[in-house]
Amino acid sequence: MTTVKLPDGSLKEFDSAVSVKDVAKSIGSRLAKDALWGEIDLQPVELDYEIPQGEPVNLKIITKKDPNALETMRHSCAHVMARAVMRIKPGVQLAFGPTIDGGFYYDVECDEPLTEEDFPAIEKEMAKIIALDEPFERLDRPRADAIQVCKDLKQDFKVEHIETGLADDDSLSFYQQGEFLDLCRGPHIPSPRRIGAFKLLSIAGAYWKGDQSREQLQRLYATAFFTQAELDAHLELLEEAKKRDHRVLGKRLGLFHIDEMVGQGLVLWTPKGSFVRQKLQDFISEHLQRQGYDQVFTPHIGKLDLYKTSGHFPYYQDSQYTPLVDREYLSQLAEEGCTCGELSNLMNEGEIEGYLLKPMNCPHHIRLFASEQRSYRDLPVRLSEFGTVYRWEQSGEIGGLTRVRGFTQDDAHLFVTQEQLGQELIGCIELVKIIFGAMGMEDYTVRVGLRDPDSSKYVGDPANWDLAEQACREAAQTLGKDFSEDPGEAAFYGPKIDFVVKDCIGRKWQLGTVQVDYNLPERFGLEYIGSDNKPHRPIMIHRAPFGSMERFIGVLIEHFAGSFPLWLAPEQGRILTVSDKSEEYGKRVESQMRNAGIRVKGDYRSEKLGAKIRDGQLEMIPYMMIVGPRDAENGTVSIRDRIDGDLGAIPVEEAIAKFQSEVADKTVRRKSS
RNA sequence: GCUGCUGUAGCUCAGUGGUAGAGCGCGUCCUUGGUAAGGACGAGGUCAUGGGUUCAAAUCCCAUCAGCAGCUCCA
Structure with a gap:
């Protein structure tokens, strides 16, 4: 007598010995056809596995529709890939090999680096391993033994991982397939035959444990599907997505140009691209006017003193263009015998005079606010500007319109009282809603960044923080959309609400942002006269509903696949x-x-x-x-x-x-x- | 910034040590055609830049610059 308990809790009894497949058949012919493998007490088993008789066993029949099925198969495929690499390149060190959206990867370290030319050989070896049809066998080892196993395998990363990352685990599991033994949580598919179609995609560098100061490994990206047809469809989808890439379309449609001679990450807008950008600016300007914003213009540079006061220099100088040093000051330093090295030290300490290409617009707007005496009757003051800022982004980060070194924010700074904060945040969110609505963009996520309760890096009164965080939550709720609350994601100066979208190849980009700031009003000593005839400190809101014109348009090109709606189309x-x-x-x-x-x-x-x-x-x-x-x-x-x-x-x-x-x-x- | 790959005509790319090619685009001419490519001829290249190896370099080596993928970073 065989008794199985199905995931829905129902019991099924059989008079004689039955296999997983037999159970599936007894449930339905469709299920029998779709069944990939079974899971008995969470252990994967083949379809022809004979279920033990006697005590009832928990059985789950896995089909393609099971959310974990593809992932499990891909993870097993990652093992096969690692095994193949080890066969081809002796002395390989293995790191992590998880599944990801659309596939999986395995991080490895080889004496001689792998290249894409090795892919066919690796794929061939993988096919051989799959043909061997050796099962993935689970082995559980006590902690000390596990470390010894990894030492014997000469897998230093695994040893380190057990000793640090898995420090709390008393027992560790390994999976063995033929000569290949790997520390692994599992589960795996019962037989490599379930790996349908696979393909190595690319190779790239990745730091061990994501730490820039640690070894750089080679990350082998690959994907696998249950059928060749599904793999082909997936690859075709990737190809289609590439055609939507704003860098490709931008060139083909003549929207923008990035010129080697001008500089990396500096966008030249063609007449067509400029038109789209101008239309978007006009569109948002109309709504700014309705919300009572005042438009201002400010210069592209400011004295270093300004940024010393704001705290941005020298603190963030690694991500700023080098300061423009006053000619007179420079010759004075030269007369004093200052060397280049000493000049550099002066810069590091911020002890230098000159100008900075503005990395943000807030200090300029703040000085405008401070240029007049303000009464509570004047608040909120809302200063807006399409302000172009310059940031020295790492060269490896720059690309297309989504990460650039010079960009124009649809920026504004609101100077408000504590009482006005909530309502003004809602107004900011309203703008974002208007923009996403007009573009028909629904596929975005909202993050509310809150402070990390265990950290002391935050400035401002904790009671006010609580109010501001609550105001952010309430503002986010007005979107009528789910949002995440991320403790620790707030800036040191205040909580924020970010809007994030994905590009055509799945990379995430922050577009709009709304940030509360308790810091800058303090640093600049901003004040307004309250109804009590006493000075009070305003709160600042930084907000940019598009984020930057460059990034927004980059994302927009992909969103519309280059086909702009009539009102935005340069040539209608x-x-x-x-x-x-x-x-x-x-x-x-x-x-x-x-x-x-x-x-x-x-x-x-x-x-x-x-x-x-x-x-x-x-x-x-x-x-x-x-x-x-x-x-x-x-x-x-x-x-x-x-x-x-x-x-x-x-x-x-x-x-x-x-x-x-x-x-x-x-x-x-x-x-x- | 790091690792790997790439850089040839306006664009997409072929060319692997012996002196530069294709398609599209562009120009001229022919064609006057009703819903996704009509035809002919022609112009156009310091083979990213700078060094090196060699009798000889687009091709091999080094550096720089730029692009791509990923990692790291993004006030």
Whole structure:
């Protein structure tokens, strides 16, 4: 008699010996077909495994749909990969080999570095190992033995990990497959045959335990699926995503240019890109005006004293462009016999005069606030500026529009009373909501950064912090969207709310941010006169709903896959003549539409219509207006939509009205497929 | 910043020690065609930069600059 207990708690009894597959069959033919393996008391077993008779056993039948199935298989595949690498390159040191979104990796250290040229050999070896069909066998060892096992294997990273990372574990598990033995928590698939299709993807450096001061290992990225079809689909998806990359589209659509001669991470906006950026600025400016913001302009540099007061210099000088040192001051130092080394030391200590390219806008805005005496009646003061800032980002970090060295924040600083804080935070969130809403961006996450209760690095009164944190929570709630609360993620000067989106290859980027600041008002000694006729310290809010124009537009290009909504599109429509005979009519329509405020261009080349359409489509022109003799006769344009194709002939006035209403509504249209 | 890969025509790329190629784009001409590529001819390259090895370097070596992937970082 065999008794199994299924995950839902139900018991099933069988008169004779049965296999996992038999149980699956008894539940349903579909399940029997989809079953990959079984799990008895959390231990994976093959489908033909005969279930022990007697006492009831807990059985779970694993199918593809099981959220852990793919992960388990991939992890086993990681073992196979590590084993293959060890066979090919003797003396390999293994580190960690977890699964990740879309695949898995294994960190290794080899005497001679692996390159992508080794991939075919590794994949071939993996196929051989899988064909051997040796099971993954679990071995549990007491702590001391485990360390000795790893020492015998000459796996120093594993030894260190047991001694430090797993210091609290008394017993450790290993998995053995043939000659390959690895410290591993498991679980694994019952047989390597369950590894369907796999592929090595890339290789890159990674620090041991993520610590820059430790050994740098080689990280082998790979992926695996149960079927070749799924793998192919996944790889195709990756290819598709690459085509959406804003760096590729930015070049193809001529939106921006980054020039070697100008400098790394410094964006040159082309006319088309500038247009999009300007439209976005106009859009947000309109809402700023409604919320009672005042627009200001401030210069791109400021005296070092300003940043010494704010605390940014010399503290953050590693991420700033080198200061512009006063010529006179420099020659004075030279006369005193100051060497380059000494100059550098002066800079490190902040004991130097000169100017800094502004790394943020707040100090300038603060000085504007402080330039007048303020009464509580004046508050909140909201100063906004599309302020360009410069930061010396690490060279390896820079790329495209998402991480640059010069960028323009849609910045503003609000000077508020404690009582006003909550309401003003809600106003800031409102702006973010407006932006994401207008773009049809729903796929973003919200993080509320709170202080770490165990740390003393924070400035400001803890009671006020509690109020500010609560205000942030309440503001975030107005989004009507889930948000995470992350203790320890606050800045030292105040709690914050961040908005994060993913790019086309899954990297996360912070866009908008709203931050409360108790520090800078203190450092600059800001005051306003309260109703009690006494001076009070305002609280500052830093906020940038787009984050930076560069990063936002980078993400936006990918979000729209280059197809901007009509109101943002640099070229909204293009007149295509069927033949040279219609050029005159085409130009008439062109000027008519342009006079109506529509951004159109004409394609009057002696090309075939098909070629012109293809070009317009590839340039992602929202609408093409085809004009031929028939249209000239009827005063129409034959309109072609980039999404829905041919819409037929309509009068020019009607086309204009269609454009205008779509622009007014800021309609976001996407391919429905 | 670190590790690895890459840098050839405006773009995408081929060329692996013997003096530079393709497709697209661009220009001219032909073609006058109604919804995703009509045809012909032509122009265009200090092979990223600077050194080195060699009789000879786009090709091999070193450095620098830049790009890509990942790691680390991001007030």
